[in-house]
Amino acid sequence: MRTAMTAENTLIAEAGYTPVESPESSPEALIERLASAGRIAQRTLARMDSPAKAHALHRAAQALREAEPDVLAANALDMAAGAARGLTGAMLDRLRLDSGRLAGIADAVDAVADLPDPVGDVIDRAERPNGLQLSRVRVPIGLIGIIYESRPNVTADAAALCVRAGNAVLLRGGSEAIHSNRAILNALVKGLVEGGVPADAVQLMPTQDRAAVGAMLRATGLIDMIVPRGGKSLVARVQADARVPVLAHLDGICHTYVHAAADPEMARIVALNAKMRRTGICGAMETLLIDAAFPAAQDIVGDLLGAGCELRGDSRAQALNPAILPATDEDWDTEYLDAVLSVAVVDGLDAALDHIARHSSGHTDAIVTADNAVAERFLGEVDSAIVMVNASSQFADGGEFGLGAEIGIATGRIHARGPVALEGLTTYKWQVRGNGQTRP
Amino acid sequence: MRTAMTAENTLIAEAGYTPVESPESSPEALIERLASAGRIAQRTLARMDSPAKAHALHRAAQALREAEPDVLAANALDMAAGAARGLTGAMLDRLRLDSGRLAGIADAVDAVADLPDPVGDVIDRAERPNGLQLSRVRVPIGLIGIIYESRPNVTADAAALCVRAGNAVLLRGGSEAIHSNRAILNALVKGLVEGGVPADAVQLMPTQDRAAVGAMLRATGLIDMIVPRGGKSLVARVQADARVPVLAHLDGICHTYVHAAADPEMARIVALNAKMRRTGICGAMETLLIDAAFPAAQDIVGDLLGAGCELRGDSRAQALNPAILPATDEDWDTEYLDAVLSVAVVDGLDAALDHIARHSSGHTDAIVTADNAVAERFLGEVDSAIVMVNASSQFADGGEFGLGAEIGIATGRIHARGPVALEGLTTYKWQVRGNGQTRP
Numbered sequence: 001m002r003t004a005m006t007a008e009n010t011l012i013a014e015a016g017y018t019p020v021e022s023p024e025s026s027p028e029a030l031i032e033r034l035a036s037a038g039r040i041a042q043r044t045l046a047r048m049d050s051p052a053k054a055h056a057l058h059r060a061a062q063a064l065r066e067a068e069p070d071v072l073a074a075n076a077l078d079m080a081a082g083a084a085r086g087l088t089g090a091m092l093d094r095l096r097l098d099s100g101r102l103a104g105i106a107d108a109v110d111a112v113a114d115l116p117d118p119v120g121d122v123i124d125r126a127e128r129p130n131g132l133q134l135s136r137v138r139v140p141i142g143l144i145g146i147i148y149e150s151r152p153n154v155t156a157d158a159a160a161l162c163v164r165a166g167n168a169v170l171l172r173g174g175s176e177a178i179h180s181n182r183a184i185l186n187a188l189v190k191g192l193v194e195g196g197v198p199a200d201a202v203q204l205m206p207t208q209d210r211a212a213v214g215a216m217l218r219a220t221g222l223i224d225m226i227v228p229r230g231g232k233s234l235v236a237r238v239q240a241d242a243r244v245p246v247l248a249h250l251d252g253i254c255h256t257y258v259h260a261a262a263d264p265e266m267a268r269i270v271a272l273n274a275k276m277r278r279t280g281i282c283g284a285m286e287t288l289l290i291d292a293a294f295p296a297a298q299d300i301v302g303d304l305l306g307a308g309c310e311l312r313g314d315s316r317a318q319a320l321n322p323a324i325l326p327a328t329d330e331d332w333d334t335e336y337l338d339a340v341l342s343v344a345v346v347d348g349l350d351a352a353l354d355h356i357a358r359h360s361s362g363h364t365d366a367i368v369t370a371d372n373a374v375a376e377r378f379l380g381e382v383d384s385a386i387v388m389v390n391a392s393s394q395f396a397d398g399g400e401f402g403l404g405a406e407i408g409i410a411t412g413r414i415h416a417r418g419p420v421a422l423e424g425l426t427t428y429k430w431q432v433r434g435n436g437q438t439r440p
Numbered sequence: 441m442r443t444a445m446t447a448e449n450t451l452i453a454e455a456g457y458t459p460v461e462s463p464e465s466s467p468e469a470l471i472e473r474l475a476s477a478g479r480i481a482q483r484t485l486a487r488m489d490s491p492a493k494a495h496a497l498h499r500a501a502q503a504l505r506e507a508e509p510d511v512l513a514a515n516a517l518d519m520a521a522g523a524a525r526g527l528t529g530a531m532l533d534r535l536r537l538d539s540g541r542l543a544g545i546a547d548a549v550d551a552v553a554d555l556p557d558p559v560g561d562v563i564d565r566a567e568r569p570n571g572l573q574l575s576r577v578r579v580p581i582g583l584i585g586i587i588y589e590s591r592p593n594v595t596a597d598a599a600a601l602c603v604r605a606g607n608a609v610l611l612r613g614g615s616e617a618i619h620s621n622r623a624i625l626n627a628l629v630k631g632l633v634e635g636g637v638p639a640d641a642v643q644l645m646p647t648q649d650r651a652a653v654g655a656m657l658r659a660t661g662l663i664d665m666i667v668p669r670g671g672k673s674l675v676a677r678v679q680a681d682a683r684v685p686v687l688a689h690l691d692g693i694c695h696t697y698v699h700a701a702a703d704p705e706m707a708r709i710v711a712l713n714a715k716m717r718r719t720g721i722c723g724a725m726e727t728l729l730i731d732a733a734f735p736a737a738q739d740i741v742g743d744l745l746g747a748g749c750e751l752r753g754d755s756r757a758q759a760l761n762p763a764i765l766p767a768t769d770e771d772w773d774t775e776y777l778d779a780v781l782s783v784a785v786v787d788g789l790d791a792a793l794d795h796i797a798r799h800s801s802g803h804t805d806a807i808v809t810a811d812n813a814v815a816e817r818f819l820g821e822v823d824s825a826i827v828m829v830n831a832s833s834q835f836a837d838g839g840e841f842g843l844g845a846e847i848g849i850a851t852g853r854i855h856a857r858g859p860v861a862l863e864g865l866t867t868y869k870w871q872v873r874g875n876g877q878t879r880p
Contacts, residue, residue: 043797043823046821046823047820047821126841126842128840128841128842132831132835132840134841134842139823141853141854142823142853220679224853224854225853225854239660239683240683242683243679243680243682245685245852245854245855263876266875266876269876269878270876270877270878272878273878273879274878277878277879357483375873379871379873380487381486381487383483383486383579383582383869384869385869385870386869386870386872387869387870387871387872388871388872388873388874389872389873389874390873390874390875390876390877391572391872391873391874391876391877391878392877392878392879394878394879395572395872395874395877395879400568400572400879401566401568401574401870402566402568402574412685413581413582413664413665413867414581414664414665414685414854414855414867415685415854415855417867417868417869417870418869418870419870427853427854427857428857429823429824429825429826429827429857429858430825430826430827430841430857430858430859431819431827431828432826432827432828432829432831432835433815433819433828433829433830433831434828434829434830434831434835435706435830436703436706436709436710436830436831437710437830437831437832437835438709438710438712438713438714438717438831438832438834439713439717439832439834439835439840
């Protein structure tokens with residue numbers, strides 16, 4: 001294995017990159033060059049059938065495994081630079097690759113290769129009275145931009161999903177992972193090219209210049225959709241500045257409402273899991289609504305306190321247990337992503353629906369109840385991407401939904417909603433087959 | 441029937457509007473008030489079932505008919521103001537209402553009321569190994585903003601489509617139609633309210649202040665989608681300034697490629713219809729590509745010249761007929777919307793695909809050929825919203841596609857593509873039914 005102490009320029013040269021970042025005079029010219037190359041490559045990719053794309057992705061996974069020495073050496077450079085810049089332990093852990101993690105990344109590329117390809121699926125067909133045959137057929141979106149932060153696995157995950165659905169991709173990762181990202185990209189592209197995919201189908205931004213990100217966000221007509229992957233501030237900046245359509249995940253302020261008719265045992269285990277299984281994921285419960293008529297409220301809050309969760313309640317919730325702190329107005333709109341939970345006592349379904357309508361971020365909201373009519377009203381009236389009955393909100397995940405992988409969980413209302421995988425990376429076209437029809 | 445010469449303030453007062461335009465201190469505050477009211481109304485609308493929404497829309501259509509005197513009087517004010525401001529004859533014609541046109545508008549509302557309601561449709565279902573039952577169910581998008589120009593019928597058409605799919609709508613029409621729009625809105629709202637729809641579900645911007653349009657375009661989180669309806673400059677401004685997702689139609693640079701194996705008679709009638717049936721619609725052919733091996737090219741250009749179409753050709757096309765003018769580079773990227781056509785002679789399918797990839801606006805492109813393999817390659821490889829074989833591009837229309845109506849033809853690639861009707865005004869949510877599942 002090569003030593004991690006290789007000088008940066010040497011490594012970059014070895015990885016096939018020129019140290020010159022970009023010859024363009026402006027960020028706009030750079031994005032135009034990259035996007036144009038990506039769009040040309042995408043035309044070839046769009047003509048490849050499903051087995052050909054799968055084959056190329058399996059080659060890419062294999063190339064990643066074979067590039068382990070290069071990738072780990074590059075990652076060591078990033079880790080050393082990160083430590084020197086004073087990144088926290090958690091940030092360094094997100095950045096860190098080892099043999100096992102890299103194998104996991106390659107396995108994930110293989111798994112995406114084996115997912116059913118949505119391209120070519122016929123959404124619907126119709127024959128018109130004049131004999132025209134209409135069908136709507138799934139096609140790739142085109143060129144997808146991905147803007148992400150420190151996890152180098154996104155380079156491979158996002159590229160694989162885009163390519164599986166016939167899209168070209170322009171990746172812009174965080175500067176703290178730049179060597180890792182370049183090494184991973186290099187391996188991926190090597191494998192993809194062996195499988196017949198043009199090299200420009202998967203590109204990594206050659207500069208960390210922030211102005212180039214701005215140019216990406218404004219590149220209407222060149223980039224078809226942008227997916228930001230990262231913390232709230234990154235996503236908010238992308239949403240604020242983008243002219244290109246954005247598929248984004250903002251907050252996950254998820255509620256669980258324990259209805260009066262909930263099975264008490266079920267309510268306890270579902271609530272505990274929804275909050276405490278992993279507190280840092282977007283599907284974690286952030287607010288617990290307990291019906292005033294639910295008889296075992298003290299057991300639920302007792303479980304959560306016992307598991308080390310801080311509870312912040314309204315006055316009626318505070319009456320359930322002296323350890324519950326008072327909630328402020330802000331708490332009801334806060335995504336803690338931590339072992340903290342806001343708790344309110346509500347009077348019946350309508351009060352719960354009203355609280356959720358005012359405070360939910362539209363990600364995932366759940367009810368626990370044994371009353372089927374109440375469950376159906378909740379499913380119908382809560383206007384969130386995911387609504388659940390008698391299940392932990394932590395199931396809000398593309399893998400758990402059987403999508404095989406996800407590019408993200410969308411909290412917007414346009415194009416795709418909730419966990420987004422391959423179908424969300426496609427659009428459709430109308431095919432019309434006639435035999436000489438003219439319009440009267 | 442009331443005279444058209446009623447003073448403006450009297451008419452506005454009769455129509456239920458206060459002459460004060462808006463009490464807010466800023467355009468943002470105005471949009472926040474209107475959008476918040478619309479969103480609250482939409483929650484009620486979302487709970488109405490399909491027959492209830494249909495009933496309310498039929499009441500609205502009836503109320504429109506009953507308001508004929510008010511609407512025509514209001515329209516006469518707009519016509520008088522338009523004439524005084526020197527609007528062209530074509531613009532005045534777009535603005536003008538009469539008894540027949542108003543009946544047509546009311547009939548269109550009735551027709552939308554009878555369209556199948558997509559809300560509640562189950563897109564797909566799955567059961568996970570852990571017993572979770574997943575389904576994706578169509579739901580309204582929420583609050584739609586419509587920004588349009590002088591045709592007052594858009595007020596009723598767009599409102600009806602939005603309401604049918606359970607959406608609230610904020611309408612911003614052109615100042616030249618303001619009295620007509622207000623009178624139409626008033627009648628619609630009267631009928632909808634009789635049918636149980638909250639009045640705020642359909643609102644018309646109470647001011648013509650352009651800053652309020654800017655505030656609409658930036659109202660992320662308040663307005664869920666904006667649909668501009670109008671000329672290219674309106675749409676381009678909306679696309680440039682919007683932060684809210686936009687469903688827009690830009691250019692319709694539509695091609696028809698006459699392949700070597702095209703039936704000569706079919707090619708003649710299809711090409712003539714694609715260009716000359718109506719030259720001002722977005723689905724009109726703007727460029728004709730004739731294969732060098734097609735034997736009857738002179739007949740096609742002769743038909744078009746004979747029908748009064750100006751032809752601008754490359755040098756090989758010019759050789760077909762001395763009346764063909766030389767085309768400039770710009771011609772290949774021009775949407776004439778007039779009796780003008782650019783014509784190129786190409787060498788085979790690949791050259792045609794290449795020309796289309798470079799110059800098409802992605803709206804509608806067609807091929808005429810008797811060779812099935814060539815047709816299927818064209819359908820597969822041309823990356824436009826609508827691709828046609830052996831049919832006139834003038835069929836690019838929601839009504840012709842059996843959608844019953846359309847809010848527009850989308851030339852973007854996200855959310856919906858081509859003719860957009862009710863389905864494009866919905867999104868979906870994931871419903872998950874469990875029996876106490878927790879995530880391991």
